[in-house]
Amino acid sequence: MAPGDRHGQAPPHTHPKGDAMTEPTPIHHPNPAGIKRVAVLTSGGDAPGMNAAIRAVVRTATFEGIEVVGVRRGFSGLHRGELQLLGPRDVANTIQRGGTVLLTARSSTWRTPEGRARGAAHLREWNVDGLIVIGGDGSFHGGHYLQQEHGVPVVGVPGTIDNDLYGTDHTIGYFTAVETALDAVDKLRDTGASHERIFVIEVMGRHAGHIALDVAVAGGAEEVFIPEDGKPVADAIAVVQDSVAKGKLGSIIIVAEGYPGGAQGVADAIQAETGLETRVSILGHIQRGGSPVSSDRILASRLGEASVYALMEGRSNVMVGRGSGGITYTPLHETWEKRKDVSRDLYRCAKTLSV
Structure with a gap:
């Protein structure tokens, strides 16, 4: 099946104008790789929607007659042999939950050949x-x-709030993280205007400014600082001074955590130069939590389904993603070797609308 083909779905039905659309009939997907049992794990930072992806993996595999083994605590648990069979009822009532029911961890042991060999042996x-x-x-x-080392077919599903993986338009958890941060910005704008304060708000994004940029536009921020652009803090000072001259009661400045100096550095420079009351709010890990919004649930469901089909087709060492409305496949090494830029149009828009 060629990349971009519909996975496991009947061809779209056509109807004469005015006819009601009939319910599509699920069909079994080809399994030339002969997959009988797959394992699934969540690793690294948790992201809202991971449970929806796990659920999709389990239920897609079950529909195809494939067993699923859940690995608890990511690669750390795989190294220790924390594996268990999962069925459809094990993932019931999880699609709306944040975090990950399989738990997650970071593993220094997995960075060693010996640690990976132990995990491969358990598989x-x-x-x-x-x-x-x-x-x-x-x-x-x-x-x-x-x-590479043990020949285990691996398919990646992009689950990270930073949206920084090359090969997919969006990553699971990103939409929810933006909504969580935006809710906080709206509240801080209220108190900032009441006290005529400047709020410098730090959002997550160690290497990428996707969250910061979306939140800046949606929250009506006066300025935004992202790792992709090394503009000086003096820009924020000029914006604040201009806002005061225009009679604005308060200003909101969004800073991605990966910007040099972070929110505290920006705030210190503003207060030192202008003498205006400035407050810092670092949103931190609150952006990872909470019930996933609908966009993350849908994305996770589609990518979880696609990951099972990818293994059945014999694909390996690739990430499934969404792009141009369809499923994409990107070699795993390209997801970190190639750079995914922020939307420059959106960046321009943020500046235009801050006047």
């Missing part, structure tokens, strides 16, 4: 034919080396 003991890794670039590194 062989459980007769696993392929591994689905839900996580970010660090998790994909782990899956990539497992496949």
Whole structure:
């Protein structure tokens, strides 16, 4: 099946104008790879929607007659042999939950060849034919080396709020993180205007400014600082001074955590130069929590389904993603080697609308 084809779905029905659309009939997907049992794990930082992806993996595999082994605590648990069979009822009532029911962890042991060999041995003991890794670039590194060193077919599912993986328009958890941060910005704008204060708000994004940029536009921020652009803090000072001259009661400045100096550095420079009352709010890990919004649930469901089909088709060492309305496949190493830029049009828009 060629990339971009519909996975496991009947062809779209056509109807004469005015006829009601009939319910599509699920059909079984080809399984030339002969997959009988897959394993799934979540690794690295948790992201809202991971549970929806796990649920989709389990239920898609079950529909196709494939068993699923859940690995608890990511690669750390795989190294220790924390594996268990999962069925459809094990993932019931999880799609709306934040975090990950399989738990997650970061593993220094997995960074060693010996640690990966131990994990591969556990997969062989459980007769696993392929591994689905839900996580970010660090998790994909782990899956990539497992496949290279031990021949275990690995498919990645992009689960990270930073939206910084090349090869997919959006990552699982990103939409919810933006909504969580935006809700906080709206509240801080109220108190900032009441006290005529400047709020410098730091959002997550160690290497990417996607969250910061979306929140800045949606929250009506006066300025935004992202790692992709090394503009000086003096820009924020000029914006604040201009806002005061225009009679604005308060200003909101969004800073991605990866911007040099972070929110505290920006705030210190503003207060030192202008003498205006400035407050810093670092939103931190609150952006990872909470019930996933509908967009994350849908994305996770589609990508979880696609990851099972990818293994059945014999694909390996790739990440499934969404692009141009369809499923995409990107070699795992490209997801971190190639750069995913922020939307420059949106960046321009943020500046235009801050007047």
